[in-house]
Amino acid sequence: MLAEFFHQLGVGGFWLAVWNTVSVAMLGLLLIVLIASPLALLIGLVRPVRESTWFVLEFLKPIPPVALIPLGLLLWGPSPGMKLFLIVMGAVWPLLTQLIYGLKEVNGISADMARSYRLGWWLTTSRLIVPSILPFALTGMRISASIAVVIAVVTEMIGGAAGLGQNIVVAQSAGALSEMYALILAAGLLGLLINAGFRSAQKPLMFWHPSMRQEGNL
Template identity: 70%
Template sequence: MSQLVTVTDSTSATTMHRPIRRWVRTINASAESRLGRFLYGAGAVALVFAVWQVLWSLGVLPATALPSAGQMLGALLDLLGSGAFWASVWSTVSIVILGLVVIIVIAAPLSILLGLSRFAEESTWLVVEFLKPIPPVALIPLGLLLWGPTPGMKMVLIVFGAIWPLLTQLVYGVREVNATSLDMARSYHLGWWLTTSRIVIPSMTPFAMTGLRIAAAIALIISIVTEMIGGAAGLGQDIVVAQSAGAIKEMYALIFAAGLLGLLVNTVFKAAEKPLLFWHPSHREEAK
């Protein structure tokens, strides 16, 4: 009798959980789509703003140090209509783009050399491991002494701080080259150029996109921090000026704009991966 009751209870519990499991599967399936990811993300942001506004209205958040969500968004809309704001955005973004170009020019051939030559790797690993942990912010005083608060100072610090993720990923990509493919290239006497362009570079590309996306985010952070501390023109300088002038709403709006800029940079690189890596298994599986 007790066994019958146990079986009946377990069966009823399973029956009760079926709608819940079906609902969870539906939620997960909708979240996997592009529109679903966007809607869920936008919903989360809207919820944060709603909680922010409610807490500010109740007096939980200090009005002297933090504006309401509506005030911050209003200040952001005013900034979007200002030419000075877009000039600051361009000052920040343009040097990031130029820094990334320089990083690619340096990291691409260097990674091939380090990945294919054991002698080059053993000769330079000590220098690389010594330079990697040095924060670019610590070099701002040196940059100010050498170049002053100029775009050149920002670019040097961006290259120094953001090159390591891309270089590391590219070296890993070179090491992942199929040994059989390299042996075949040597057997057919393809030469250095054909071997590099047809075998090595395609193997590096997935690693390069990951490293480049990380490097772009780091470059943007370095650019804004350098502008805040070093006084170079850009969003970082505008944030400091707004804080010094007591323009709290504008300060938070500029901080929010910097976050949106980082989101845009990440979105652009994610979108660039699909046409460049359409042949990669991960993107073929995602397309399915």
């Protein structure tokens, strides 16, 4: 398996499959950020929106993305569009949930002070709300990114879209077990690299946070 893995590193088709998986997963993560950020602000800050959407959100969250593959194939076929749809539907919930939790953690005294000093929407958002929700947002993005890669690979395996998942199924069908396990190893390493990338980006973005200072002292 290891010999085949290192052999795959020199094959152009392997890197094309990795690109097909990673590019759609990261595009899906970008769409998730664009969808979850304003939606979380509405749900977290506007009570009527929160009370009118909780049922829909709690209904949609438990639905596994794999169950939506037939719908995606019907609408887009085995294409990147189908994979992107399933990634967004399956990986948006960790980020959205973390952002809502982060908004709940905004210090009430600080919010009252911001209103008393009439800081305005921009200063209140940039100086109070964003720093408060940033730790939750980074955690949610890290989890959503990992889930996005998992959904991409599973969608490629079941739905037939191009990527690492499709290559795994082709290798299994051809009886090339060493290649199959090498590609599975590559998918696992890909998840580790994405997780490590988000963790490394977390330190410079949250250098001011007490948890980062304690970690640095340790």
